[in-house]
Amino acid sequence: MAGFPITDRYVVGLGCRVSVEHKTGMTKVNWSISHLPEGGSPRPTGGSEEIGVICPRCRRSFSVRVESAARARAKRQVQRVLGWLLLLSLLATVPMLIHLGGQTVEEGDDQAVGNIGMLLGLAALGVIVGPSLVLSAGMHDGVNKLRFIRNTGRKSVWVQGHRLF
Structure with a gap:
């Protein structure tokens, strides 16, 4: 069970919630998933690094922590x-x-x-x-800690309507 291969390049799978459908005993959430940056970016050489991404659907700014390939x-x-x-x-x-x-x-x-x-x-x-x-x-890829960046520049743990895929 190898899961996803961890390479020296990373791609952030950012999901933006499109709609929520409530039915009897079931809730269905529809996501718009973007893979940022296109083609991937090089991972940090050691430790982890915070990178900034912008949701292409709603234009909100986020930060994501990316780990080095060895650490992941x-x-x-x-x-x-x-x-x-x-x-x-x-x-x-x-x-x-x-x-x-x-x-x-x-x-x-x-x-x-x-x-x-x-x-x-x-x-x-x-x-x-x-x-x-x-x-x-098998699902751990070293891309985690999605944080919303407020207008003041502070990061929020509460990221409503978005998640990492």
């Missing part, structure tokens, strides 16, 4: 390894949970209850976070 690849690899380790931890936690759950405990034995609670938490972490990390690792 390292983050992708760390996410993938952590995800697989959490999934592999299920091979130990689930059998231990089944074994300890089938035993009778004496009244007032708080350590047995604590052990089962800890194993249940670890198993839940492995079931929920493990697959999420493995799947999201």
Whole structure:
């Protein structure tokens, strides 16, 4: 599962919300997606860098953080390894949970209850976070932190109607 290849050039996929349709039990959002800059730009050589983009549809100014190719690849690899380790931890936690759950405990034995609670938490972490990390690792491309630039020049975390694709 390689996902998108991380090269020495980047493209920002900026989505501008066109419409929202509400139906019974469902909401559909239509996006206008622009790939900026055309043909891509070179990534920073080390660390990360803030770049400015303008939405071609609504003409609002945004900033986006772009990571170097090495940093983006390292983050992708760390996410993938952590995800697989959490999934592999299920091979130990689930059998231990089944074994300890089938035993009778004496009244007032708080350590047995604590052990089962800890194993249940670890198993839940492995079931929920493990697959999420493995799947999201393939989508990490090193372009993140979309911020709206206000008229005063300050950046806002709240970016209404826009997102990165």
